[in-house]
Amino acid sequence: MSTVRAAGLEGVVAAESRICFIDGEAGILSYHGYNIHTLAENATLEEVIFLLWNGRLPNRAELEDLKAALVANRPIPLPIVDFLGRVPQANPMDVLRTAVSALSLYDPLAGDNSEEANMRKAQKLMAQTATILTTFDRLRNQKPVVPGDPKLGFAANFLYTLTGNRPDEVMERAFDVALILHADHEFNASTFAARVTAATLSDMYSAVTSAIGALKGPLHGGANQEVIKLLLEAGSPTQALKMVRDRLGLKVKVPGFGHRVYHTEDPRATHLRVLSEELGRRTGHQELFEISREIERAVKEQKGLNANVDFYSASTYYALGIPPDMFTPVFAVSRMSGWTAHIMEQQRNNRLIRPRAEYKGEPDGRPWVPIDQR
Numbered sequence: 001m002s003t004v005r006a007a008g009l010e011g012v013v014a015a016e017s018r019i020c021f022i023d024g025e026a027g028i029l030s031y032h033g034y035n036i037h038t039l040a041e042n043a044t045l046e047e048v049i050f051l052l053w054n055g056r057l058p059n060r061a062e063l064e065d066l067k068a069a070l071v072a073n074r075p076i077p078l079p080i081v082d083f084l085g086r087v088p089q090a091n092p093m094d095v096l097r098t099a100v101s102a103l104s105l106y107d108p109l110a111g112d113n114s115e116e117a118n119m120r121k122a123q124k125l126m127a128q129t130a131t132i133l134t135t136f137d138r139l140r141n142q143k144p145v146v147p148g149d150p151k152l153g154f155a156a157n158f159l160y161t162l163t164g165n166r167p168d169e170v171m172e173r174a175f176d177v178a179l180i181l182h183a184d185h186e187f188n189a190s191t192f193a194a195r196v197t198a199a200t201l202s203d204m205y206s207a208v209t210s211a212i213g214a215l216k217g218p219l220h221g222g223a224n225q226e227v228i229k230l231l232l233e234a235g236s237p238t239q240a241l242k243m244v245r246d247r248l249g250l251k252v253k254v255p256g257f258g259h260r261v262y263h264t265e266d267p268r269a270t271h272l273r274v275l276s277e278e279l280g281r282r283t284g285h286q287e288l289f290e291i292s293r294e295i296e297r298a299v300k301e302q303k304g305l306n307a308n309v310d311f312y313s314a315s316t317y318y319a320l321g322i323p324p325d326m327f328t329p330v331f332a333v334s335r336m337s338g339w340t341a342h343i344m345e346q347q348r349n350n351r352l353i354r355p356r357a358e359y360k361g362e363p364d365g366r367p368w369v370p371i372d373q374r
Helices: 036-042 045-054 060-072 078-085 092-106 115-140 154-163 169-181 189-199 204-215 223-234 237-249 267-283 286-303 309-319 324-348
Strands: 020-023 028-031
Touching: 028 036, 028 045, 028 267, 036 169, 036 267, 045 060, 045 115, 045 154, 045 169, 045 324, 060 115, 078 092, 078 115, 092 115, 092 204, 092 324, 115 154, 115 204, 115 324, 154 169, 169 267, 169 309, 169 324, 189 204, 189 324, 204 324, 223 237, 223 286, 223 309, 223 324, 237 286, 267 286, 267 309, 286 309, 309 324
Parallel strands: none
Antiparallel strands: 020 028
């Protein structure tokens, strides 16, 4: 039997997919053939959600139907609201993982893996993941829950129900683009976890719960929280430069740099850098952008590493008024569109994902030693 050996499955092709294409050498990312720069400059998040789920852009009627479905599915079951009010000091990712799993208890279609049922569950998960997070954050801060506004799009409604303030057009568009950039990224750890679970013919709620667990890790979605800690601790561009030099001198990793796939600039970072600067200027957090630029220059100069999606998403989210411990959960809100797309694709042409391990233990045939002789 021939085997392909690669630590961390690096470079191993595990399955075919039509959803996302990445060329790490050329810095290309596309969803169903649409380059990420094209989508960031022209699309709305709702259009990208439809694209990921259906493989094509929606016409006007289809887009309006999707928007209406996402609005209709925003409310979460009252027992979930009660749960969110009883865990005020918990890690938001732990809360999200548990609440999303619990949603299945209140969905009569939870165990139905048909194409139609999965699409309806995808709509529900996309809408309710956002509501879970904004509701939890309001309750843990002893603030009244803000009812969603059906006139607001996905991105604007999230910011409104989180902060209680309606974002202006620039803030809304910036967050919309940030969510588009995070929507999918091929077989990353969380998406692969979702597909592994889905491949057993388990349900969509179980699969996305697996994905959330994988995303929580600091080597995946948790990196942007480490970035904002670094930026806030630095306090100034001068101090930031010293901190980076000290870290690199001690061979300590600087969060937000380097990528397993990209060997050039992460194309998502290209847009987030611009958003970070513009939002920083508008919201009084321009120094965070300046600190970021100083760190980026230093790491590039000393280590040859490029900023990845996590680096500038940190200052972008902070300028939008999103609490730092909510950065990774916001990543999950966006990536829910990609996770559900991959789950549906996996189950359309399913094959159980069952890799092999290269055994490095003791050889077979070890003699048994009775317990009183050990």
